[in-house]
Amino acid sequence: MENGKKGFSTRSIHHGYDPYAGVGSLTPPVYMSSTFAFPTVEDGGARFSGEQAGYVYGRLGNPTTALLEARLADLEGGEAAVVTSSGQGATTTLLYTILESGDELIVDQTLYGCTYAFMHRGLAKMNIRVKHVDLTDPVALVGAIGPNTRGIFFETPANPNLRVVDIEAICRIAKARGLWTAVDNTYATPYLQRPIELGADYVVHSATKYLGGHGDLLAGAIIGPRDVMNEVRNFGLKDMTGAVLSSQDAHLVLRGIKTLAVRMDRHCDNAEAVVAFLATHPKVVHIDYPGYAKSVGYCVAQRQMKRPGAMMAIEVVGGFEGGKRMLNALEVFIRAVSLGDCESLAQHPASMTHSFYTKEERELHLISEGLVRLSVGLEDKEDLIADLKQALDRV
Ligand code: 4LM
DSSP: OOOTTSOHHHHHHHTTOOTTSTTOOSSOOOOOOSBOOOSSHHHHHHHHHTSSOSOOBGGGOOHHHHHHHHHHHHHHTOSEEEEESSHHHHHHHHHHHHOOTTOEEEEOSOOOHHHHHIIIIIIHHTTOEEEEOOTTSHHHHHHHOOTTEEEEEEESSOTTTOOOOOHHHHHHHHHHTTOEEEEEOTTTHHHHOOGGGGTOSEEEEETTTTTTOSSSOOOEEEEEOHHHHHHIIIIIIIIIIOOOOOHHHHHHHHHHHHTHHHHHHHHHHHHHHHHHHHTTOTTEEEEEOTTSTTSTTHHHHHHHOSSOOSEEEEEETTHHHHHHHHHHHOSSSEEOSOOSSSSOEEEOTTTTTTTTSOHHHHHHTTOOTTOEEEEOOSSOHHHHHHHHHHHHHTO
16 A cells, blocks of 8 residues: 555554455454475575565564564654564664674663663673763763763653653754664654654664553564664574564554554543643642643653653652552552553552662652652543542542
8 A cells, every 4th residue: 555645543554554465354464473484495595695585484573573563664754663572672672783892872861660770780791881861951961972872762751750852952962973862752652752753763662552552462663774673683683682572462563553543642631631630739749741831841842742642750748658548549540560551550660660770779860759650541531530539638
């Protein structure tokens, strides 16, 4: 289907698949095969050497994962993509491919807990230095770049405190210094924000979240230039991590992506209504949400995001004790980590997703002990607000 100029929703439903080809199946088939047959020994050799196109073995690709890759590359505005078995698999597979021993990587102050653990425990083992810089201040980046710096990695909005990094400003500085930039776009999704269009080289995703959207799978994705994605697949994924996505999970992500635009708009509507309620509540002392005018990231988010998303961080009176009381009283919101599901989820980063940081590190990396993270789902907004109200009354 020729759909290069079609809109986001049309492409998220159709890109890369022609139902009239083959047997006429409306839904793309799920290829459940670990290996692929070679017509002759010569063909097998030619496929291994890359002279002949065609599938070889599941760790190098499968028609179902290939369709998901084509669709994600298109939606993010990148040349190519590689999908992985989790978001963690995406970050590790990309960085194992493009970093070498002795390199330095600049990252923002705040990262998802396991990304932080990988940077500090994993990359450190390979003699790769990770330097935290306040990337919400592009001037700070200029002074931080050293002779061994190879690239910049950040999340925006960041997990869990919703810091917003100006993608265009950071990428401009990085490019001028010959550095690549990788953005974790999990919180925003390509519907709300497209880092490659703003100058980034790579995008990574936890497709477990909004892309899948239904809390029933783990998946990840890397999007970037075709030559590097070939290297990511043929070395990072095949030899280093082996973090291969199954065809059934690729099928579920493809199904999730079909409704990404409608889900994200409803997520944003609900989150905006929840924030309007929380902003007037006397027990709420702080709100971080890219669409809340008093949040520091508001102006940059207005520029680079279509809408502010549905993740927020709040603090209530009484710090963590108050937050705990509120969390334990929730009835519609589910107490669980992860995000981007139909169900609204609530969790306490300091003791859960960001417990890999020490207490001192959390302070240094701007993750307060009392922060409560909300992933606003797709329920009726009146029920979400009523639930938060009754829970806050218990604080
Ligand atoms: C969570 N997050 O926060 P997999 N990048 C970002 C993330 O939030 C996550 C990953 C990567 C949470 C999981 C428990 C910004 C995960 C890693 O979980 O490996 O798909 O993604 O609650």
